[in-house]
Amino acid sequence: MLERNNQYALMKRKIDTEVLKAFFAGTLEKRVDSLPIDIIPRDRDPNRCCVYKERAMVRYRIMALLGFDIEKDDDEYKPLADYVSEALHAEPKPLPTLTTIAVGCSGCPDEQYRITDSCRGCFARPCLANCPKDAIAFINGRAHIVEERCIKCGKCLEVCPFHAVIHVPVPCEASCPVGAVHKNADGFVEIDHDTCIDCGHCAQSCPFGAIVERSSLLHLANLLKEGREAVAMIAPAIEGQFPGSLAQIMAGIKALGFADVVEVAEGAHVTAEHEAEEVAARIAAEQGFMTTSCCPAYMNLVDKHVPALSGRRSGALSPMAYTAEMCRKRNPDAALVFIGPCLAKKVEAVRIEEIETVITFSELAVLLVARGIDIKEISPHELPDAALYADCREFAVSQGVAHAVQRRTNRPVQVMNIDGVDKKTVRLMRTWEKRPPEADLVEVMCCEGGCLSGPGVLVNPKIAMRLRQGTEVGKVGARPIGDKKRA
Amino acid sequence: MAQRKIAVKICVGTACFVQGGADLLLYEDFLEPSLLERCVIEGTGCLGGCKVQDAKSGAPFVEVDGNVHANVTVDRLRQLIKEAIDA
Numbered sequence: 144m145l146e147r148n149n150q151y152a153l154m155k156r157k158i159d160t161e162v163l164k165a166f167f168a169g170t171l172e173k174r175v176d177s178l179p180i181d182i183i184p185r186d187r188d189p190n191r192c193c194v195y196k197e198r199a200m201v202r203y204r205i206m207a208l209l210g211f212d213i214e215k216d217d218d219e220y221k222p223l224a225d226y227v228s229e230a231l232h233a234e235p236k237p238l239p240t241l242t243t244i245a246v247g248c249s250g251c252p253d254e255q256y257r258i259t260d261s262c263r264g265c266f267a268r269p270c271l272a273n274c275p276k277d278a279i280a281f282i283n284g285r286a287h288i289v290e291e292r293c294i295k296c297g298k299c300l301e302v303c304p305f306h307a308v309i310h311v312p313v314p315c316e317a318s319c320p321v322g323a324v325h326k327n328a329d330g331f332v333e334i335d336h337d338t339c340i341d342c343g344h345c346a347q348s349c350p351f352g353a354i355v356e357r358s359s360l361l362h363l364a365n366l367l368k369e370g371r372e373a374v375a376m377i378a379p380a381i382e383g384q385f386p387g388s389l390a391q392i393m394a395g396i397k398a399l400g401f402a403d404v405v406e407v408a409e410g411a412h413v414t415a416e417h418e419a420e421e422v423a424a425r426i427a428a429e430q431g432f433m434t435t436s437c438c439p440a441y442m443n444l445v446d447k448h449v450p451a452l453s454g455r456r457s458g459a460l461s462p463m464a465y466t467a468e469m470c471r472k473r474n475p476d477a478a479l480v481f482i483g484p485c486l487a488k489k490v491e492a493v494r495i496e497e498i499e500t501v502i503t504f505s506e507l508a509v510l511l512v513a514r515g516i517d518i519k520e521i522s523p524h525e526l527p528d529a530a531l532y533a534d535c536r537e538f539a540v541s542q543g544v545a546h547a548v549q550r551r552t553n554r555p556v557q558v559m560n561i562d563g564v565d566k567k568t569v570r571l572m573r574t575w576e577k578r579p580p581e582a583d584l585v586e587v588m589c590c591e592g593g594c595l596s597g598p599g600v601l602v603n604p605k606i607a608m609r610l611r612q613g614t615e616v617g618k619v620g621a622r623p624i625g626d627k628k629r630a
Numbered sequence: 631m632a633q634r635k636i637a638v639k640i641c642v643g644t645a646c647f648v649q650g651g652a653d654l655l656l657y658e659d660f661l662e663p664s665l666l667e668r669c670v671i672e673g674t675g676c677l678g679g680c681k682v683q684d685a686k687s688g689a690p691f692v693e694v695d696g697n698v699h700a701n702v703t704v705d706r707l708r709q710l711i712k713e714a715i716d717a
Contacts, residue, residue, distance in 0.1 A: 148650045156649060157688070386642040386652075386673075395644075508648040518644045519675055602652045616642045617673025619655045 144318060144348050147603050150190060151352045156509060158182055158204050159360065163513035166364055175223040178205065191351075196246075200352065203244045207355040210235050210362065213242045227361075235362045235500070239336045240489045241346060247353035250330040251313045256295060258286045261307035270299040270308065318348035320564045320589070321448050340443035342564070342589045343486035343598030356486050356598070359500040364510065366478055366499070367400040373499070374474050375401045376466050378483030379408045380539035380594040383607035384504045385511075386616040390523030396507070397524060398516050402477055403470075404524065410466030411437070411535035411547070417459035418544075419551035422584050426554055431579050435544050437461050439487035440589035441564065448569065451576040455585075462538060463488060467497040482507050484539075484597030487589070503599025519616065540608075541593040545586040557582045563591025636669040636714045638707075639693040643676030651690030653704065660704050665711050 145152075161178055165171040174181075179201035183194050191197050203213055205223055209230040258270075264284040271279045271286070278292035279299060286307070288299070300308040315324045315332055323339040326332060332353050334345070346354040366373055375396045382389045393404045414437055425433050436442060436457040445452045463481055470479050478499035481492055485503070492498040502510075511518065529536075534550060537543030541562040549556050559582035561568055590596045595604045602610075609619050640646075640654045657671055677698055679691035692702040694710045702710070 148653050153650050385644060386647045505648075508644070512645045512648060516644065517676055519642055519647075601648055603656070606652055606655060615673075616647075616655075617640075619673070 144344065145314075145350060147600070149350075151350070152505075155204060155352065156505060158201055159208055159358075159506070159509040160512050162205055162208055163360070163364060163509055166361065167368065167513055172224045172227050175205065175227055178223075200244065200247050203247065204352070204355065207242060207244075208358045208360060210237070210357050210359055211242075212236075212239070212357060213244055213355070230361055231365055235359050237357060237359055237489055237500075238493055239334075239339065240341050240356050240486050241334055241336075241339065241343065242355060242357055243332045243334055244353050244355060245331045247351050248331040248349075249351045249353070250326070252311065253326075254295060254313050254316065255290070255311050256288055256293060256297065256300060257309050257311060258288055258299075259307050259309055261305045262286050262303075263305055263307070265304070267304075269302040269304070273298045273302045314348040314350060315345040315354060318344040318565075320344065320566055320569050321444065322566070324354075338447055340440050340447060340589075341487040341490045342440035342444075344590075346486070347598045356489070356503075358502070358506060359489075360502055360506045360509065363480060363500055363502055370400070372402045372474065372477040373400070374403045374405060374470050374477040374479050376405050376407050376410075376463065376470060376479060376481045378481070378485070378488075378539065378594065379406070379411060379462075379536045379543075380484045380597065380600065380607075381482065381504065382536060382539075383595070383610035384484075384601050385508070385518040386610075387518035387521070388523060390526045391518050391521050393526070394521045394524035395511055395516050395518045396482070398521065399510055399514060401480070403474065405466060405470055406527075406529070406532070406536070407462045407466045407481070407483070408529070408532045408535040408538065410464070410469065411462035411538045411544075412532035413465040414459045414462045414538075415535060415544070415547040415551050418457045418548045418584070421457050421459065422548060422556055423552045423554050426556070426583050431455075432559075432575075432582050432585055433457055434585040434587055435548075437538065437544060438587055438589050439485065439491040441587040443487060443490070444564065444569065444572075444589070449572050452572060455575075461491065462535070463491065463498070464495055467495055471497045484590075484594045484600040486598050503597075504601050505599050508601050539594040541588050541591075542586065543593065544588075545584055548584060556584050559585045561585060561587040562593070563596075564589040633668065636695055636711060637693075638669050638671040638711065639674040639677070640671065641675075641677045641679070641689070641691045641693075642673040643680065645680040646676075646690035649689035650703065654690060654692065654702065654707055657707070661708060661711070665708065665715070668715050669711055 165174045179198035182201050183197045187194055189197050209226050262285045276292045276294050278289045280287050280289050323335045324345045385392050396404045422433050434456050436459055467479055479497055481501045489501045492501045535547050542560055545558040559580050592604050595607050606619055677691045679698055680689050688701050690702050692699050695714050
């Protein structure tokens with residue numbers, strides 16, 4: 144997975160900000176077709192082959208921001224202005240969430256192990272001895288890999304004393320836990336939407352930005368601009384994403400024009416209560432392990448790939464679903480907007496009638512910057528009495544859900560954590576039917592570290608953790624990250 | 631004579647923070663100890679750079695010894711501090 148704020152992520156945020164600024168200034172339709180040129184000026188030192196390709200990619204990025212499915216809706220003759228007016232007048236169709244930009248795909252070579260010039264052609268030849276498929280040949284005194292025989296096990300890489308063997312992965316394919324991303328016959332990226340679980344790992348790992356999520360940010364901006372009543376439901380991971388306290392973040396969101404801001408931790412409390420009850424009943428009836436159900440990518444994973452676990456999942460609804468129910472009672476007419484770190488939530492929300500739309504923290508940041516709202520300077524919102532659900536803010540961190548469940552039951556609950564899902568974990572889950580895990584409760588989070596590392600977050604999880612612990616933002620880096628003492 | 635410390639202020643206004651300023655706050659992790667001991671680094675409220683509309687100068691902003699610099703990356707921050715030490 145790529146470092147959080149890489150150059151592509153920053154460029155994406157810049158493009159989104161420019162689009163939103165123009166939208167709020169009322170000049171979007173007029174300006175949008177020249178935005179790629181404004182953002183990528185002629186004298187820029189390009190990160191792609193040339194500025195023209197970069198501009199083309201900006202155009203695609205804008206289309207995804209407007210909510211279009213680039214795989215289906217790409218019409219090169221159509222000006223962006225037409226896309227804008229279409230986006231503003233049509234009902235958004237958010238599925239599938241992920242879409243690919245074939246021209247942005249670098250067509251990376253197939254995954255391979257390669258022996259570099261550092262090979263000394265040594266006498267011991269551990270690569271030869273350890274290769275299970277006899278795929279190492281010595282030519283002119285140097286090791287070579289015989290492609291047809293190589294099974295990519297990586298043994299030669301492990302044993303070479305000169306580190307002469309390198310592994311070249313295809314980042315998107317490697318990051319997908321279920322093999323839904325692959326290269327098509329032309330060698331470019333393709334997502335199999337029927338098997339995709341919307342975890343967003345591929346979008347997070349492509350260094351060329353060829354996989355993007357479709358956004359509903361413009362839809363939301365339009366809703367706010369028209370002054371429709373909207374309520375923001377903020378995911379527990381939000382604390383630590385911005386340079387200010389939770390109360391300041393809430394104030395900032397209100398300043399965007401939301402009628403109210405509600406913490407999804409409130410709904411998480413209901414989820415945790417349900418799960419605590421369920422797990423206690425299962426232990427009493429000796430029914431074996433139960434898994435959590437709050438991670439929507441995991442829910443998709445079970446539905447599409449590990450159906451044997453269907454009955455093992457907790458029957459509790461997600462914190463988002465419970466929070467939506469509560470908000471609907473309090474504000475019957477408001478449009479409910481979920482703000483979170485997750486792309487799979489966009490898919491889950493389509494099934495929940497109450498929810499109008501879902502945006503990510505990155506998209507929220509763009510809204511704040513476009514409106515010139517500074518979280519650091521804003522005076523804090525009054526925090527509601529959170530005594531009941533304060534511990535559920537930790538739903539965002541690996542082990543946080545399990546802890547919340549444990550606290551709500553009087554039985555001892557044995558817990559197992561699945562912290563991040565990859566191909567290996569999926570293989571493990573498939574064995575659970577025959578060899579169940581030795582635990583009462585299995586907490587599953589598809590992103591390593593929890594929602595704090597989701598594809599829609601803004602901040603390096605290490606910084607987010609420190610801000611969540613109450614470190615003042617200006618001093619958040621005042622001690623090396625490895626240092627265990629709390630800053 | 632005690633060496634003069636270089637004053638480095640990293641903007642943590644929202645615009646800078648989300649455009650990569652947050653990563654600059656990890657300076658303890660990426661700056662060499664020899665540079666760290668020569669400066670006093672702190673986060674600061676909005677330096678005002680983002681209010682000036684100019685395609686070339688973008689967030690994040692960092693002030694080094696009173697001069698505000700735009701588009702500061704990890705590498706650029708290191709370079710700016712080195713320049714300030716040499717000056």
